[in-house]
Amino acid sequence: MTNQGFPDEQREGLYRAIRERRDVRSQFLPDPIAPEILARLLQAAHLAPSVGFMQPWDFVVIDSLEIKHAVKALYQQANAAAANNYEGDRAAQYRRLKLEGIVDSPINLCITCDRQRGGPHVLGRNTMLETDLFSTCLAVQNLWLAARAEGIGVGWVSIVEPSLLAQVLKLPEHVYPVAYLCLGYVSEFLPKPELEIAGWRSRLPLEQLLHGNTWTGGIDDDALLAAVRGNQDGAGIKPND
Numbered sequence: 037m038t039n040q041g042f043p044d045e046q047r048e049g050l051y052r053a054i055r056e057r058r059d060v061r062s063q064f065l066p067d068p069i070a071p072e073i074l075a076r077l078l079q080a081a082h083l084a085p086s087v088g089f090m091q092p093w094d095f096v097v098i099d100s101l102e103i104k105h106a107v108k109a110l111y112q113q114a115n116a117a118a119a120n121n122y123e124g125d126r127a128a129q130y131r132r133l134k135l136e137g138i139v140d141s142p143i144n145l146c147i148t149c150d151r152q153r154g155g156p157h158v159l160g161r162n163t164m165l166e167t168d169l170f171s172t173c174l175a176v177q178n179l180w181l182a183a184r185a186e187g188i189g190v191g192w193v194s195i196v197e198p199s200l201l202a203q204v205l206k207l208p209e210h211v212y213p214v215a216y217l218c219l220g221y222v223s224e225f226l227p228k229p230e231l232e233i234a235g236w237r238s239r240l241p242l243e244q245l246l247h248g249n250t251w252t253g254g255i256d257d258d259a260l261l262a263a264v265r266g267n268q269d270g271a272g273i274k275p276n277d
């Protein structure tokens with residue numbers, strides 16, 4: 037068997053993008069993104085896997101201030117409702133969180149899912165109908181990682197009523213707005229998720245999420261468990277290895 041893996045430096049580059057990708061809301065700079073670079077990000081998204089090679093995504097690129105303000109208004113409405121899910125200190129903490137960068141970021145991008153693409157029978161989608169949505173999420177993640185490698189921050193805003201968002205963007209009825217994203221260069225990429233820094237929630241230990249052969253049995257592979265414990269800080273080679 038020949039090792040088809042990447043050379044160390046390239047492998048580390050990929051793991052670094054995975055480790056250092058952040059959801060960005062507060063650090064956007066107004067600097068424009070050059071069309072060639074935006075094109076690379078969209079190409080990365082378009083190379084995502086998809087059920088039956090359905091490629092259900094479309095890319096709605098938004099730089100109109102008018103549309104951004106309309107989406108921001110949807111966010112404000114949905115966020116006020118979401119804040120009511122919490123009480124006391126938690127509600128106050130929720131209201132302090134910045135959960136979008138719609139107007140601060142130079143480009144907004146909605147990645148949509150055309151639920152009819154490929155006709156009524158898409159290979160692999162006969163039983164799990166949501167696989168078109170899953171595929172679209174993979175396009176989002178490809179773009180998110182590529183953006184990190186380009187030094188561009190991405191923030192996902194899901195605190196909007198999807199039917200109202202679809203109206204603002206004039207989407208056809210069978211097209212679902214999976215991901216409303218804010219894109220732009222950033223003053224910094226935070227070392228940890230912003231929600232973790234704000235004390236909202238922290239990363240779970242991976243070993244707690246391993247369940248071995250059955251959910252109830254627990255992981256019983258000592259070598260795997262030891263390896264996971266030895267690599268708590270992130271995937272792959274550490275920067276100073």
Ligand SMILES: Cc1cc2c(cc1C)N(C[C@H](O)[C@H](O)[C@H](O)COP(=O)(O)O)c1[nH]c(=O)[nH]c(=O)c1N2
Pocket residue numbers: 057058059060061134135136191192193194195228229230231232
């Ligand atoms: C489907 C989906 C939807 C949302 C998010 C993510 C995903 C995957 N996230 C970002 C989320 O809070 C963030 O990914 C986690 O807090 C982890 O942080 P990092 O992405 O590692 O920086 C997010 N963030 C935010 O500020 N407003 C939002 O509406 C959403 N919505």
